[in-house]
Amino acid sequence: MKLIYFPRSFAGLARAGLAVIMLALALLGSARPAAAASVNAAPSGSGFNISGVGNGQILFYGLQQPYINSNGVLTWPSGTDVKYTFGNGSTILFLGGLRPNTTYHWALGNSYGTLGKTLQRRVDISFNAITVTNDSDSTGAGELYYFFKANGVYHSELDFYRSTSATVTFNPNRSISAIFNGNAFMSLAVELVDDDCTFSTCKPTNPTFSRYGDNGDFEWATGATSIDFSSVNTNYVQKTVSYSANEFVMAFSGTALVTVWYY
Numbered sequence: 305m306k307l308i309y310f311p312r313s314f315a316g317l318a319r320a321g322l323a324v325i326m327l328a329l330a331l332l333g334s335a336r337p338a339a340a341a342s343v344n345a346a347p348s349g350s351g352f353n354i355s356g357v358g359n360g361q362i363l364f365y366g367l368q369q370p371y372i373n374s375n376g377v378l379t380w381p382s383g384t385d386v387k388y389t390f391g392n393g394s395t396i397l398f399l400g401g402l403r404p405n406t407t408y409h410w411a412l413g414n415s416y417g418t419l420g421k422t423l424q425r426r427v428d429i430s431f432n433a434i435t436v437t438n439d440s441d442s443t444g445a446g447e448l449y450y451f452f453k454a455n456g457v458y459h460s461e462l463d464f465y466r467s468t469s470a471t472v473t474f475n476p477n478r479s480i481s482a483i484f485n486g487n488a489f490m491s492l493a494v495e496l497v498d499d500d501c502t503f504s505t506c507k508p509t510n511p512t513f514s515r516y517g518d519n520g521d522f523e524w525a526t527g528a529t530s531i532d533f534s535s536v537n538t539n540y541v542q543k544t545v546s547y548s549a550n551e552f553v554m555a556f557s558g559t560a561l562v563t564v565w566y567y
């Protein structure tokens with residue numbers, strides 16, 4: 305009898321457990337706005353392909369889940385970086401330029417939900433051309449040191465020295481591989497420093513990447529830009545970005561080939 309009794313009791317318990325789970329799911333479901341299912345998002349490139357946003361409707365999005373407050377008003381938690389976009393009449397709305405590897409939430413009217421997590425991003429940068437139009441020395445070539453910074457990180461392993469006589473274009477042949485994730489935008493800067501030490505040769509250290517300057521021993525200038533991924537809605541793209549400095553102490557411009565993977 306016991307051999308039979310225990311399995312039957314077990315089955316009863318299992319049924320009761322299942323009922324509790326289904327009730328919990330039903331309650332969860334009823335707590336969600338009915339229209340939530342109408343907005344769907346698929347990660348792609350720097351954001352999401354979104355369906356369910358009508359022409360002219362405003363889709364808000366942010367880094368934390370909104371909620372309905374006690375007055376029935378949809379509210380975003382403080383500190384949420386809430387932005388918005390408009391439905392443009394197309395079935396699929398691309399929302400790009402988001403932080404990689406980051407969960408985003410949406411709200412439309414009093415409905416809300418989770419868009420999902422953006423794809424991870426890998427970026428390779430190849431500095432492939434520099435044109436120096438003012439080497440900062442009126443007589444002869446400038447004694448120029450070259451410094452590179454990307455995604456907020458100074459890459460000292462890329463430093464080089466090149467006696468440079470304007471105007472000249474050359475390939476610095478410097479690259480940075482495998483910068484993973486980070487912010488929606490990626491900063492990039494190149495600084496040139498000229499040695500003007502009168503009685504000896506000075507080697508600059510600790511580049512400041514400040515816009516320009518002259519301290520008697522050195523003259524310097526920085527060309528900076530920001531890589532914009534907002535239009536990238538595919539999972540692989542190459543684009544060329546340019547930077548320039550056009551200061552009275554020094555002037556140059558350059559390009560970098562940027563390769564981007566989302567995965």
Ligand SMILES: [Ca+2]
Binds near residue numbers: 498
């Ligand atoms: Ca100089």
Ligand SMILES: [Ca+2]
Binds near residue numbers: 439469
């Ligand atoms: Ca010169």
Ligand SMILES: [Ca+2]
Binds near residue numbers: 440445498
């Ligand atoms: Ca000099």
